[in-house]
Amino acid sequence: MSAPVLVGYFDSEEKVLDATRAVREAGYTLDDVYTPYAVHGLDDAMGLKPSRLTWVCFGAGLLGCTLAMSLQLYTSVVSWPLNVGGKPFNSFPAFIPVTFELTVLFAGLFSVAAFLVRAKLFPGSRRRALPRVTDDRFAITVAPRDAGPELAAAEELLVRHGAVATSRMEVAS
Amino acid sequence: MSQQHLSPLRVPLVTEARTLGQLTEEICAPMERAPTWKWWAAFAIAVSILGTGAGIVAYQIGTGIGVWGLNKTVGWAFDITNFVFWVGIGHAGTLISAILFLFRQKWRTSINRAAEAMTLFAVMCAALFPVIHMGRPWLAFWVLPYPNSRGSLWVNFRSPLLWDVFAISTYFTISAVFWYVGLIPDLATVRDRAKAGLRKAIFRVLSLGWTGSHRTWSRYETVYMLLAGLAAPLVLSVHTIVSMDFATSVIPGWHTTIFPPYFVAGAVFSGFAMVLTLMIITRVVLGYEHLITIRHLENMTKVIIVTGGIVSLAYGTEVFIAWYSGNPYERFAFLNRAFGPYAWAYWTMVTCNVVSPHLFWFKKVRTSPAAIFVLSLVINVGMWFERFVIIVTSLHRDFLPSSWSMYTPTMVEVGTFIGTFGLFFTLFLLFVRVLPIISIGEVKSVLGFARPPGEAPAALPRRPEHPASESPAPEPLAVPGLALASRKDVPV
Numbered sequence: 001m002s003a004p005v006l007v008g009y010f011d012s013e014e015k016v017l018d019a020t021r022a023v024r025e026a027g028y029t030l031d032d033v034y035t036p037y038a039v040h041g042l043d044d045a046m047g048l049k050p051s052r053l054t055w056v057c058f059g060a061g062l063l064g065c066t067l068a069m070s071l072q073l074y075t076s077v078v079s080w081p082l083n084v085g086g087k088p089f090n091s092f093p094a095f096i097p098v099t100f101e102l103t104v105l106f107a108g109l110f111s112v113a114a115f116l117v118r119a120k121l122f123p124g125s126r127r128r129a130l131p132r133v134t135d136d137r138f139a140i141t142v143a144p145r146d147a148g149p150e151l152a153a154a155e156e157l158l159v160r161h162g163a164v165a166t167s168r169m170e171v172a173s
Numbered sequence: 174m175s176q177q178h179l180s181p182l183r184v185p186l187v188t189e190a191r192t193l194g195q196l197t198e199e200i201c202a203p204m205e206r207a208p209t210w211k212w213w214a215a216f217a218i219a220v221s222i223l224g225t226g227a228g229i230v231a232y233q234i235g236t237g238i239g240v241w242g243l244n245k246t247v248g249w250a251f252d253i254t255n256f257v258f259w260v261g262i263g264h265a266g267t268l269i270s271a272i273l274f275l276f277r278q279k280w281r282t283s284i285n286r287a288a289e290a291m292t293l294f295a296v297m298c299a300a301l302f303p304v305i306h307m308g309r310p311w312l313a314f315w316v317l318p319y320p321n322s323r324g325s326l327w328v329n330f331r332s333p334l335l336w337d338v339f340a341i342s343t344y345f346t347i348s349a350v351f352w353y354v355g356l357i358p359d360l361a362t363v364r365d366r367a368k369a370g371l372r373k374a375i376f377r378v379l380s381l382g383w384t385g386s387h388r389t390w391s392r393y394e395t396v397y398m399l400l401a402g403l404a405a406p407l408v409l410s411v412h413t414i415v416s417m418d419f420a421t422s423v424i425p426g427w428h429t430t431i432f433p434p435y436f437v438a439g440a441v442f443s444g445f446a447m448v449l450t451l452m453i454i455t456r457v458v459l460g461y462e463h464l465i466t467i468r469h470l471e472n473m474t475k476v477i478i479v480t481g482g483i484v485s486l487a488y489g490t491e492v493f494i495a496w497y498s499g500n501p502y503e504r505f506a507f508l509n510r511a512f513g514p515y516a517w518a519y520w521t522m523v524t525c526n527v528v529s530p531h532l533f534w535f536k537k538v539r540t541s542p543a544a545i546f547v548l549s550l551v552i553n554v555g556m557w558f559e560r561f562v563i564i565v566t567s568l569h570r571d572f573l574p575s576s577w578s579m580y581t582p583t584m585v586e587v588g589t590f591i592g593t594f595g596l597f598f599t600l601f602l603l604f605v606r607v608l609p610i611i612s613i614g615e616v617k618s619v620l621g622f623a624r625p626p627g628e629a630p631a632a633l634p635r636r637p638e639h640p641a642s643e644s645p646a647p648e649p650l651a652v653p654g655l656a657l658a659s660r661k662d663v664p665v
Contacts, residue, residue: 013621033387036193036362037614038394042387051395057403075318075327082329097336097414101343104407108347108400112354115396116381119389121357125382133385134362136193 004151005031006142007130008158009165013039016138019161020045023142028154031141034133056114057107064106068099137164186280186619189463193617200611201366203459208606211458219598226592230305233585238308240585247568247580252306254560255590257415258443259299259597260341261436261556264408265444266292267348270355271404274397279622280472282615283464286359287455288448289352290610294600295447296345298593303337305589333417340414347407351400354393357383358614412437419563426506426567429494435487442480442526443556445473449549451601453542455610464611467540474533474545477552481530484559488527502572510566514579518562525555 010016016033023030024047033042043050072095076082081089116122130139140163142154155166191199208216233240243250266288273281304310316338318328328335361383364376383389416436419427449470456465495507510519529551538544570577604610 034385035387035390036197036385037358037617038390039387039618043391046387048388048391051392053392053395054399057399071318072330076330079325080327091331094331097333097410097417098330098339100410101336101339101407101414104403104410105343105346108350108403111396111399111403112350115354115392119392121381121383121389123378123381127382127384129361129365129384132365134358134365134383135197 004143005169006151006154006158007167007169008140008142008155008163009130009132009167010138010140010162011136011164012162013138015162016140017041017045019140019158019163022157022161023140023154026154026157028150028157029143031143034130034139034141036134036136036138039138053111053114053118057111060110061103061107063110065099065103067106068102069095072098183622184468186282186466186468186622187463187616188466191463191620193620196617196620197362197366197613199461199464200609200613200616201363203605204363204607204609205366212602212606216599216602219595219602222591222595223599224595226589226595229585229588229592230301233589234305234308234310238306240583242581242583242586244578244580246571246576246578247565249568250561250565250580251582251586251590252302253418254557254564255593256299256302257436257560257564258557259295259302259593260412260415261440261443261560262447262553263292263295263299263344263348263444264412264437264440265448266290266295267344267351267404267408268441268444269448270351271401271408274401275405279619280469282619283461283466283611284448284452284469284473285615286352286355286608286612287452287604287610289348289355290604290608291448291451291601292348293345293352294597294604295444296341296348297600298597300341300345301593301596302589303341333414333421336414337418340411344407344411347400347404351404354397354400355612355615356608357381358385358393359609359612361385362613363609409437412440419567424567424571425500425502426510426563428503429491431487431490431494435484435491438480438483438487439556439559442477442484442530443553445477445480446549446552446556449473449477449545450553453546453549455605457542459605459610461611464616467542470542470545471539474539474548477530478533481526481552485527488523505570506567509570510562513566513570515562515566515569518558519566522555522558522562525551526559529555 008019010019013035016035017039020030020033020042024045030046033039033046035042042048073090076091076095077089120127131137133139140158142158151168155168158166187196241251266285269281269288270285270292274285304313307313316328316335318330357380360376360380364373364380367373367376413433413436416432420429420432422428452465452473453470456462492507492511495503498504510516529548532538532544532548538548565580569580
């Protein structure tokens, strides 16, 4: 069993934005859009929701902050309290810099890790890009429900909206 | 974004009309052709300096820190001066990549990649000095808080020097990650241009399977913004913490609350000077005058005017407060800076940092690459002397006249410092050879800025050996799980 996928190639961001909207308005299943750079407005055109990675960043920042503060309190108050001129063991203000740095470190590293996992990016990935989409072409992939007239209609729609080329692919489902 | 309504106030960021394909071609070209004799000459010089520096470092580690010119009074001099100098150089890169990004300054796109690379290399140079000055660098791991068999003797979290360890290592890590995340789409571009072979294999691994899917782009933009938002306060915190190495002590001339903002401004000041130095050379050698335009240089000189002004104000404030505080030690420290045995260093600093940036008020100077280049070098010299003046003049005559002394660097210290320049330029030259030094994806996104849509692109010198310069119809795909059923080419 294989499902047909239609690819339309475009040569400018205006056309691809326009065609993306048209594909969704016509009710076809928009699979994805491939672009050489981040096209602003495509999120809306594709109907993508805002990324939830910001929450990962926030949580990781909290974790880093907590761990840093706990480590400093544990080492300076519990494990090895050093009496230096009668100063308090819990010298909270002096712990702020390290706490801040570790908050940033955790938040940054976890956000990037979460992004790579979510976008399935990893070294050794076998995925290939469509021809020229990392250079100067924009591509829309449409997955119609049937390989017959609907596919032809979708293809016609892409061409009408300025596709410079189209191709059909079989995707093993 | 192409603008339907063109404002006369907007100037195109890419000054020559180019198609997307031409941009890819131009930015990837230096990586794909054999290095020129100029590159080899520069690389040979840089590597020889690096090698000499490495030899000197090996000698001082083998012999001991006694080969430096330090004495009991001046226990910190060249090592910390150079450390602060290099960390400062690094800050402009993060400022360009993170802070300008948050301010939506589109002109950053042509320079952010190189500036961030510069940040990484500068931080590497900086980190060498504290490690060498430990005297026993193989015990450097003692600064990490790990459970140990010394009674579980922990590090001192109240020490600014330990804050430095955390600040610098975090800064380096986040800068490296930020730089790499920014590189991923471009690595995929290079991968797709490469013919089968080692280059393709390497870039396939590095680009992590990037396909240009907009679902990924959307997340990528989010992560990039998060990293920028994290890096912006980080860059301010790093030099703040570096300044606290001095400000938390009681030495007259160091014991000042103005240090953190003053150091941060100074760092951005010197960093932008170094970015200008490198960019002016790069744009000429690689023929990127239309990508790194006069306007980019001019914008950076304006940042230099501002930060230079802040630095000048800080100098003035320090002198005023030294007088106003009525503290005799503080007063003496500043009189000694200006009129003592190191007065030559102080006045060099004032000339380079306070006087020279004001030349940038003149548009002729701001828009002349040669003049900017000279001034950027002058500012770098000035900022180096600033650190030297702060550190050495405050230490060499402190509270007890009986312990006053002078400090002169030895050849070993000077050699180590010059050696770090060798390291810096070696890394930068390698970077120019192996990675796209301008962010391809980001420049493409501002290509249409302030341009009427559909403007005819300028002709590029065609290099027939690059298959990507032709424009074929899309080829059949070789995607696992995807088999081409049919293809229909529509005449364009």
